[in-house]
Amino acid sequence: MSTHALHAALIPAPALVDERRTLYRLAAEMFAPGTELSDNLADHPIVRYEIGRALAGHGDVDPAQLTQVASMRVRDAGVPVASDPAAAEVLEAPLRITAPSGARPQPLTEADGERFENALAIVEEGVRLLHKFAPDMAEDLLAHVSMLAVLKRETSGGLVSASSRYVPGIVLIDEPVLPMDVAEALVHEGAHEKFFDLAIAKEFLDVSAEDADYFETSWSHVRWPLEQTFAAWHAYSCLAQFSLSIGAEQCGADSLLARARNRADEIGEWLLAHEASLRADARWLLRALVSGPIEPTGEVASPSQVDGATLSPQFSEDCHFRPLPDVRHKRSITGRVVAGRVVSPPEVFWLDEDASWALCQWRHDRNAKTFGSILARAAEEWKVGSAAAAVRLENALGSLLASSLVEMPDQAH
Incomplete structure (x- = not known):
């Protein structure tokens, strides 16, 4: 070829x-x-x-x-x-x-x-x-x-x-x-x-x-x-x-x-x-x-530079998440999202499809959101059952947590 x-x-x-x-x-x-x-x-x-x-x-x-x-x-x-x-x-x-x-x-x-x-x-x-x-x-x-x-x-x-x-x-x-x-x-x-x-x-x-x-x-x-x-x-x-x-x-x-x-x-x-x-x-x-x-x-088929695909923390529905203050992200016409942290030196990540979707839930505000509220929207937009959406969303949020792109404010010290 x-x-x-x-x-x-x-x-x-x-x-x-x-x-x-x-x-x-x-x-x-x-x-x-x-x-x-x-x-x-x-x-x-x-x-x-x-x-x-x-x-x-x-x-x-x-x-x-x-x-x-x-x-x-x-x-x-x-x-x-x-x-x-x-x-x-x-x-x-x-x-x-x-x-x-x-x-x-x-x-x-x-x-x-x-x-x-x-x-x-x-x-x-x-x-x-x-x-x-x-x-x-x-x-x-x-x-x-x-x-x-x-x-x-x-x-x-x-x-x-x-x-x-x-x-x-x-x-x-x-x-x-x-x-x-x-x-x-x-x-x-x-x-x-x-x-x-x-x-x-x-x-x-x-x-x-x-x-x-x-x-x-x-x-x-x-x-x-x-x-x-x-x-x-x-x-x-x-x-x-x-x-x-x-x-x-x-x-x-x-x-x-x-x-x-x-x-x-x-x-x-x-x-x-x-x-x-x-x-x-x-x-x-x-x-x-x-x-x-x-x-x-x-x-x-689903490239990602955030290594979190095997994470499945099983979050409770009332766990809260929000992006860190120094996180920025942009979406390309392909739907893929590139995210960055304004640290020294800066960190830049390409996200997989689900992590991209999850991070974009904060495109209008940076207020903390519960796992349950994000899950409800994921199941609706992904057109899958709640159990399947939960596994995908847990992996997505787990990868964002591992990359320090989001945090759980209820666990912050």
Whole structure:
């Protein structure tokens, strides 16, 4: 089955983008109450970088600064291309993070006149080729590319293309010679951007991944941690699929398309042997792409980052619950809820369906509510019997208690 079909089986691209925006909007409100991010702000790579730094405990969020960086001019070439003469300053973080050793990449901008216009034309043609050869893949991956920056060849240090999970949404490419250079780079880096969004919203990796074995490539003998290994496998899998669609189209000198299948197979075999370190959605995607078409299973049907599914405290009907004062939450168009606690560093959780429903009972007020009153509404809205609703609600409230998102004021000291 194709990569885009499997991605859609996990979550369609528009829904995934909305869940990612929902998380960033929640985070912005946590740091700067009253802040509302437009789609443009929520998608902007530097806005996401600044919010990500704050979530990691490195600084705060300044709404005025976010608005200022998002005003950087771009040109439409099928994807937004950084064109503002101030781009080098605004994009300092991704330029620095992705730079090869000893290099200081600089973006081409409108200040470079005809040279920039020529590069822009090649980018536009590359985007057109991607849509021509792989229209479904283009729609799937480009939904996660918010900006592209073209690097001056003499400053790039040989960097062909790059992206970074620390500054998600932006793709950097070396000054292109052929449109196919651009098309391939957008598949390669678009796959990474897709992975970054999946890792934010779905069950892919957790902190234990940092302690997992490293993978060593046979072609360069570099060693990659698990997250980088999975991201590389995912990108090579997309490149291998793209290579089947391009026919006799000429590829650039640095093309990886001819090697993509073998590399994807090598990495995939290693990942299967280490899949215990992956979470449910990552395991499902791995098995589906490596082993062939399979139906999505219940294993990924109700993802949650709050581990409380086995809790069943059997609350009495007059037990009271309320959210903690520092808890904030937002609901995405998919119905999933992301919740956060304004602590240092902040804590953010994706909730399962029942926990989402339970926390949303306080969307209008934060007054304490009894288990019995919430149960009556749950049975009605879930259209199940009281006993079945009680088990589900006990699990939901138990998970919210375990995550310190709600408390029982009658047991507080």
